[in-house]
Amino acid sequence: MRRRLIQSTLAVVLVVIAVFGVSLVIVETRTITESARERVESEAVRLASIVDSRLLVEEKVTAAVLRDQVAEDRYVVVRLPGRAPIEIGDKPEGDVISASAPGEEGETVTVQEPRSSVTREVGRTLLIIGLVALLAVIAAVLLAVRQANRLASPLTDLAETAERLGSGDPRPRHRRYGVPELDRVADVLDSSAERIGRMLTAERRLAADASHQLRTPLTALSMRLEEITLTDDPETVKEEATIALAQVERLTDVVERLLTNSRDPRTGSAVTFELDEVIQQQLAEWRPAYRSAGRAIVTSGKRHLRAVGTPGAVAQVLAALIENSLMHGGGTVALRTRVTGNQAVIEVTDEGPGVPTDLGARIFERAISGHNSTGIGLAVARDLAEADGGRLEMLQAEPAVFGLFLSRTPPQKSRDDNRQTVR
Template identity: 65%
Template sequence: MRRRLINTTLGVVLVVVAVLGIPLAFVETRAIETTAKDNLKAEAARVLEVVELRLSSGDQPDVAVLERQVASSRYAAITIPGRPVLEFGKKPTGRTLNVSMSGPHGETVTVSESRDEVSQRVRESLLLILGVALLAVAAATALAVWQARRLARPLTDLAETAERLGSGDPRPRQRRYDVPELDRVAEVLDQSAERIARMLTAERRLAADASHQLRTPLTALSMRLEEIIATEDPGTVKEEAAIALTQVERLTDVVERLLTSTRRGAAGRDPRTESAVTVSVDDVIRQQVDEWRPAVASAHRAIRVTGQSGLVAVATPGALAQVLATLLENALMHGGGTVTISTRRIGSSIVVEVEDEGAGVSDVLGARVFERAVSGRNSTGLGLAVARDLAEADGGRLELLQLRPPVFAVFLGAYPGADNGD
């Protein structure tokens, strides 16, 4: 492209130089020749005038006076009837340029000049025109190179930006080039880079959230299957199988919620606008207690439920179960002693608290406990962050009420049509 721009600019300049220079050279040549003839005519007229004055007064023309009327480089010859020819100046050889004028007494004045003198002036003028043309071409070449670099560099940068986008590096470069068309392309590429970055971030976040949300029900399902394998009592097998089926339903709900969230995000809608339904808080807590009791018992710890019963909240059952599962898993992994789940109603909100008797959360960690990739131990640091997102998706919130002993609380909207302990 750079070479094409240079060649195009030079082609235009050469055409302009040719169109203007050739006629100018022709006109200048004619002007020099015309000027030379006019000068010869003027000198011949002066000489003739002097000769006429001398003849009119009856005197002989003075050659010394006549020589002063003609340039030293020219030759003049005066022919007077009945008298010798008067000559002065160096007679030119080769081609000459002659002008003759006659007077009333029959006298004739001829002034000559070598055409080599005229040709020399023509060559000097043509060389000047050629020099100006070459200077114009050189200036045009420099301008073409500068302009080609100025236009080629932004295009190279834009190509590199597009290549970076294609290779998975969506960082916008925020470069502008003072060329409106190129700046528009750069702006569109930067906007595309930002959109791709948001999409990649959302996909990575979805993958991380999906792996974490699926891990808990899969772990619970694995524990139930291990219980079935370890027992030979048909009643226990039946009970554990029923719980396992519940886990499968919950796992299906998690997958469906993730897919719905993905579809809504791809359609440009906020996945948090999914409408929640009424859910019995007691049923969700009971299901979670049954799910986690074997793991708690294997750690030689206990789990108990206190507080108001019969509470009905506005929430998504699967999301609320996932939040409680995260809090119970967190208490089992990082806490100690008995795990207590308590429920109460405060105004138009229903609060579900999860507490254990462990060492609690440090002051430094407590301020960032809900941030992603922040963990007190070698864990993913996603659990509480995902749990908070799920709670907020249902219009609620998840908070750390107390550091030591740790108390996490889920705040949900109370269903106005239910008794809820009133």
């Protein structure tokens, strides 16, 4: 592209120079020739007037008298009636420019100038025109190279940006080139890079959340299936199968919840539900894992509390806290329920060493973990709690106490909708 731009610009300049240069040469040649002819004619008239003035006062007209009035490169012949011609200067050879002027006393003055002088002047003019044309070509080449670089370099840069996007590097470059059309393309590519970056981040986050959130139900489900394979008691098999089916339903709810959050994290399906049911479900799921670890999990506090939220999301938050206590805590894990103001609170605590001081302020950030875990569990749990209008906080660091706060009153919008339905 750069070569084509230079060639096209140079071709245009050469055509313009050829058209206007030839015209200028023709015009200048004619102008110089006419000017030389006018000078010779003017010279003849001037000399004729000098001869007339001398003849009127009866002064002698000689070559010596007129020599100072004639230019060196001119040849002059003065013809007087009844006298021999007076010649001044050297007679030129070859083609000449000649002009004659008659005098009032019957004399005739003829002036000749060699055409070579005109040729020399035309040659000087052509040289000047040629130099100007050469300078114009050089300037055109330099301008064409600069313009080609200004256009070609951004296009190469934009092609590299598009190639980077295609190879999975969505970082915007934020480069502008001072050309509106190219800057518009750069704006579009940067916007596309930002959108692709957000999409990739969302997909990676969904994959990480899914991996973390599905691991716990799948582990619990596999434990129930192992219990079924190790027992011959039909009642035990039936009980474990019932629990396994409940866990399958919870697994389905986890998947639906993850997909919903990936489309719109603010989307929630909050309802009023019994906290005891969710807590007992979690106790039933996690007791086998705690028994295997030689630990216990218990519940205490206010009973028959009702809260507003999504039962499946609340179960996932509690599962994340219980699993966190199993992996990083110690001793007995307790789930305590209480009421504060218009909120129901579920506290999860254990008898372990607690949260390190350097992690306390960042414990809910993604990829933050003190024990080589994924560092996403608490971050996902907080997102789930906030999606239902609740909040998850660390109430105490040593020993660790986490509190899940849920509203006990349905949202105002829901009450208004119910009131409109009754009407």
